[in-house]
Amino acid sequence: MPSPRTVTSGPELRSPxxxxxxxxxxxxxxxxxxxxxxxxxxxxxxxxxxxxxxxxFSRTSQRVSIQTSKEEPGLLRRSSRSLFRxxxxxxxxxxxxxxxxxxxxxxxxxxxxxxxxxxASTGAGPEDPEPQTEGKSVADLITERxxxxxxxxxxxxxxxxxxxxxxxxxxxxxxxYARRAMDVCLHYDGLAxxxxxxxxxxxxxxxxxxxxxxxxxxxxxxxxxAHPAPPTDGDFLRTPRHWRQHWEDAVRRSAQERVQxxxxxxxxxxxxxxxxLAQLLAALGGVVRxxxxxxxxxxxxxxxxTDFPVWEAYLRAFHGAxxxxxxxLAREARGCEQLYLLLDWAANVYGSPDFLGAxxxxxxxxxxxxxxxxxxxxxxESDYTSFLETKITSxxxxxxxxxxxxxxxxxxxxxxxxxxxAPVSIDIHMLVAEHVKAARAISTELExxxxxxxxxxxxxxxxRLEKAFLESEAVSExxxxxxxxxxxxxxxxxxxxFPGTLKDLEKPLVAATHSFQKHLLQVVQRDMQPLFKVLCxxxxxxxxxxxxxxxxxxxxxxxxxxxxxxxxxxxxxxVHRCVVREYLAQALKPRxxxxxxxxxxGSQKMSLDAQAVSSTFKGLGSEATWLDxxxxxxxxxxGETYKDDIxxxxxxxxxxxxxxxxxxxxxxxxxxxxxxxxxxSLLQHTQDLLRAxxxxxxxxxxxxxxxxxxIAVPTSVDVLITCI
Numbered sequence: 101m102p103s104p105r106t107v108t109s110g111p112e113l114r115s116p117x118x119x120x121x122x123x124x125x126x127x128x129x130x131x132x133x134x135x136x137x138x139x140x141x142x143x144x145x146x147x148x149x150x151x152x153x154x155x156x157f158s159r160t161s162q163r164v165s166i167q168t169s170k171e172e173p174g175l176l177r178r179s180s181r182s183l184f185r186x187x188x189x190x191x192x193x194x195x196x197x198x199x200x201x202x203x204x205x206x207x208x209x210x211x212x213x214x215x216x217x218x219x220a221s222t223g224a225g226p227e228d229p230e231p232q233t234e235g236k237s238v239a240d241l242i243t244e245r246x247x248x249x250x251x252x253x254x255x256x257x258x259x260x261x262x263x264x265x266x267x268x269x270x271x272x273x274x275x276x277y278a279r280r281a282m283d284v285c286l287h288y289d290g291l292a293x294x295x296x297x298x299x300x301x302x303x304x305x306x307x308x309x310x311x312x313x314x315x316x317x318x319x320x321x322x323x324x325x326a327h328p329a330p331p332t333d334g335d336f337l338r339t340p341r342h343w344r345q346h347w348e349d350a351v352r353r354s355a356q357e358r359v360q361x362x363x364x365x366x367x368x369x370x371x372x373x374x375x376x377l378a379q380l381l382a383a384l385g386g387v388v389r390x391x392x393x394x395x396x397x398x399x400x401x402x403x404x405x406t407d408f409p410v411w412e413a414y415l416r417a418f419h420g421a422x423x424x425x426x427x428x429l430a431r432e433a434r435g436c437e438q439l440y441l442l443l444d445w446a447a448n449v450y451g452s453p454d455f456l457g458a459x460x461x462x463x464x465x466x467x468x469x470x471x472x473x474x475x476x477x478x479x480x481e482s483d484y485t486s487f488l489e490t491k492i493t494s495x496x497x498x499x500x501x502x503x504x505x506x507x508x509x510x511x512x513x514x515x516x517x518x519x520x521x522a523p524v525s526i527d528i529h530m531l532v533a534e535h536v537k538a539a540r541a542i543s544t545e546l547e548x549x550x551x552x553x554x555x556x557x558x559x560x561x562x563x564r565l566e567k568a569f570l571e572s573e574a575v576s577e578x579x580x581x582x583x584x585x586x587x588x589x590x591x592x593x594x595x596x597x598f599p600g601t602l603k604d605l606e607k608p609l610v611a612a613t614h615s616f617q618k619h620l621l622q623v624v625q626r627d628m629q630p631l632f633k634v635l636c637x638x639x640x641x642x643x644x645x646x647x648x649x650x651x652x653x654x655x656x657x658x659x660x661x662x663x664x665x666x667x668x669x670x671x672x673x674x675v676h677r678c679v680v681r682e683y684l685a686q687a688l689k690p691r692x693x694x695x696x697x698x699x700x701x702g703s704q705k706m707s708l709d710a711q712a713v714s715s716t717f718k719g720l721g722s723e724a725t726w727l728d729x730x731x732x733x734x735x736x737x738x739g740e741t742y743k744d745d746i747x748x749x750x751x752x753x754x755x756x757x758x759x760x761x762x763x764x765x766x767x768x769x770x771x772x773x774x775x776x777x778x779x780x781s782l783l784q785h786t787q788d789l790l791r792a793x794x795x796x797x798x799x800x801x802x803x804x805x806x807x808x809x810x811i812a813v814p815t816s817v818d819v820l821i822t823c824i
Contacts, residue, residue, distance in 0.1 A: 105177065110246060110490065114210055126167050128532075130198070134745075143558055147162075148277070152767075154340060156556070178317070183705070185338075185348065194703050198295045198756075200538075200564045205704075211276060212397050212774035224233060227427065234554075238253050238254055238257075239287070239290065240292050241253065242287070242290050242291050245294065245298065245309075245312045245315060246315070246317045247291060247294065247295070247312075247315040247316070248315055248318050248322065250457060251288075251319050251322055251324075251326075251504040252290055254284060254287050254288060254291070255322070255326050256339060257284055258326075258338070259627065261277070261280055261284065262335070262338065263276050264277075265335075279334070280795055281337040284337060285336065285337065290348050291319070292341065292343060294352060295316060295319070295320075295343065295347055296345065296346070296350040296353075298312045298315075298316065299347065299350035299351055299354050300350065300353070300354050301400055302354070303391050303394065303395075303399075304359055306359075308394075308398045308399055308402055308633040309402075310402040313399065313402040313403050314402060314403065314406075316347065316403060316637065317403050317404070317405035317408040319343070320343045320344050320347060320408075320731075323341050323343045324340070324343070324344065324373060324726055326669070326817075327340040327341060333685070337793075339641065344534070347413075348413050348417075348494075351413045351414055351417045351667075352416075352417040352420065352421070353648050354417070354673070355391075355414065355417035355420070355421040356420075356421040357426070358387055358388075358391055358416075358418075358421070359384065359387065359388065359418065359422055359424075359425050360421075360422035360425065361381045361387070361528055362380070362384040362386070362387040362388075362425075363379070363380035363383045363384055363706075364379075374435065374437035374438050374441060375440050377429070377433075377438050377442075378441055378543065380429075381441060381442075381445045381449070381644070384425065385445070385449055385450065385455070388418050388422060389455065389456055389457060391414075392414065392415065392418060393456060393458075393698060394421075395410065395411060395414040396411060396456075407700040415468070416468065419468050419469075419471070422450065422471065423469075423470075423471050424473065425474070426442065426445075426446060426471060426472060427476055429442060429620045430442055430472065430476055430479075430480055432592055433480070434481075435487060436484060436487035436488050436490075436491050439480055439483055439484040439487060440481060440538065440542075442540045442585055443477075443480055443481065443484060444538070444541060446471050446472055446477075447541065447542050447543070448541050448542075450471060451471070452679055453601070453677050468737065473791075477498075481542075481543075481545070481546055481549075483551050485546070485550070485553065487552065488535065488553055488742050489553045489557070492531065492553055492554060492715070493534065495531050496557050496558070496561040497532075499524060499527045499528070499531070500564060500565060500568065501560070501566065502523070502527070502562070503522075503524055503568075503569070504524075504568065504572070506523075506574075507569070507572045507573075507574035507579075508574075510574065512578055512579075513578050513579060513581070513582035515662055517522050518661070518662060519585050519663065519664065520578055520579075520580075520582035520583065520659075520662045520663065521582060521586075522582040522583055522585065522586040524565065524583075525585070525586040525589045525590060528558065528561075528590060528594075529590075529593065529594070531554070532551075532554045532594065534552050535551050535553075535554060536551055536554065536598075538550075539551075539610055548601065551598055551601040551602065551682055552601060552643045553601075555601060555602045555605055558590075558602075558605055558608075559604060559605055559608050562587070562611075562612050563608060563611075563612065564606045564745050565583075565612075566583075566615055566616070569583065569617070569620060573762060575619065575622075575623070575742065576623075576658060577620060577659040578617055578622040578624055578662070580616050580623070581620070581659055583612075583616050584613055584616045584617060584620070584663055584664065584667055585662075585664050585667075585763055586614050587609050587610075587613040587616070587661060588613065588664045588666075588667055590605070591606065591609050591613075599739055613667065617667065617670065617671055618673075620671060621671065621674055621675065621678065624652070624653075624656045624675060624677060624678075624818055627652055627656075628649055628653070628678075628679070628682075629682075631645070631648050631649040631652065632649070632682045632683070632685075632686055633686070634686050635683060635686040635687070635709075636686045636690045636692075636702070636706075637690070637692055638692050638698070638765065639700050640703060640705065641698065641705055646709050646713070649679070650712060650713070650716045651681065651719070653675060653720070654716065654720070656675065657672060657675075657720045660672055669721070669722075669723060672717070672720060672722050673723060673724040675717075675722075676713075676717045676722045676724045676727055677724060677727060677807065679717075680713065680727045680731060680807065681807055681811060683713070683731060684730060684731065684807075684808070684811055685733060685811045687706065687731075687734055687738075687771075687812065688764065688768065688771075688813055689767070689813060689814060690771075694771075696739075698737045699738060699771070699772075700738065700741075700742075702734070702738060702739070703735045703738040703739025703740075704739065705737075706730055706731055706732075706734065706735035707735045710728070710732045710735060713731065714727075714728045725728065726756070727757045727807065729753075729757075730753075730756070730757060730807060733749055733752055733753040733756070734768060735773075736749050736754070736770050736773060737749045737750065737768055737772060738768075743774065743778060746772065746774075747782060747784060747785060748780065750765065750768075750786050750789075753768075753791045754786060754790060754793060757791075757805070757807050758793045758806055759805075759806050759807060759808050759809035760790075760807075760808040761790070761809075762783070762787060762790065762807065763809065763813045764808050764813055765782075765783065765786045766783070766813075767783060767813045769783070
């Protein structure tokens, strides 16, 4: 059989997990009144020591409170009787300061009622101080949770006691009033304790005690009407009990207990991992959701009081309890995942309109304070971004490692939608999009910070990838094409999606693209360079030495078909320019000199080669038509038999290619072997044309059309003779 419980007028009954509450206003009033009575006793030796009675009352309250905290909550309904009888016994026996604290053994309810009836109204004889309702004492009514009836009896007793005091009935025994007033206060405190017990049991049990809840609002209002303000004479018996605040405190403690019980296996974030913390937060959300739904649908209607703030009180209580629990977890949170879980739960789970499962149950934003204080929220975001920066950097490191493993495995890039594809592009897109989306769900400020972190990390990653790849042995046309496409995709998608934040990525991406293009051109130039050496030789006059070169170009162009079209066009035009440039370089510094018929044949051969080069690149889609006049002009000058027409060809050459210089003109004239006076006349005329082009800004206007400017012409004997 469970041991009996007691209720104290001192600190409210608490479970071991329940935080200690400050003394109520009633208790402070009782203490204050006791002190006043004790001071009065010292002034008048004829009065008994109320301090002795109060100390006995306090010791009994402490003992009973400790005993009650160790017992089951279900025994609370029987507690008031035991404490009432224990305190009356302590008062009747006159305890001393060194009296041992002995646990009271309560008699049967009928005997308890008889014990109460033995107290005299003046302390001199046996008299029942409690009005009876159908033979039930106040303690019985409280135990049976007939709270309003119990309060009416107490109020009747209080009114009678105050009237007796006013009629000077206690002049012969002043302590009798104190004893009886304290007995009434004790019953008031027992009734308040029962209110706390009802509130505490409401959410803990499956069923709602509607009868008990229906008593709460009327008894609170009755007490407020009975004690509207503190008495002018300072009588602690008539002081307001503040049961409305007591009820709100009970609601708050109940919510704290429920919230702390959720995920009780993990006491702090450091004791759990990210997955365990997610489960803890899910359990916390489930408890709050179920309890608030129960309050709105079952508890609030049971109060039967439209003016009693049941929903608002529970809402504030749970909000405060969740905020306290979340801040405890926030202080212990470590790592990017845990910090994000807390931020996401606060912003998107708890803050969601659908958190309680119904639109009419949505948590209001006002007047509830923020779930996390601004400084706590700012610290969480700061810690999260610090961890996030490290995490994103490590993610880019892993991406580079995966790319290096592909190079070592000599894996050829895939062709997706007709283009070479490098997985690094998808990896980067997913990495940035994942973290930016997650940050956007928290706040726009965190999204902007995350974008900046991704931009910095990506800006450092692109040069690292470029350097590592170009130093590897995996450099090939398909791989270079794949990385050119990856850079282009990052530029067009990421920069277009986040134009303001990621604009600093333009520079490293463009630099990497140009570097990959340059190395791609170097690959084809390295393959073509030996084929240029057989041009403009005597064997060249009788053989089709240009065909192998053009075949190389055509084969290379097949790779460009799998490169992003704008960049592929740039590369194709650059190859076109490279072929024309190297061809002219061989023509202007031939290993063998042509004379007479050979010079004419060489001119015709160059014209045919020019047509072949032009038609080949035109068929490949090159848009660099400005290159088509270079080789034919030199061929016509070389084979011109009417010397005066050379001036016209030179004018066309200078107008079409403003980057041509005097050294190039001398090299061309040296091929023709003209006389001294004619050479001097042509040089003078061309110098005038070059100066005119320079003044007109032709060189600046044609910076993207450099041809002769990249052809180095060595000074030969023939050139010197032509110059002389």
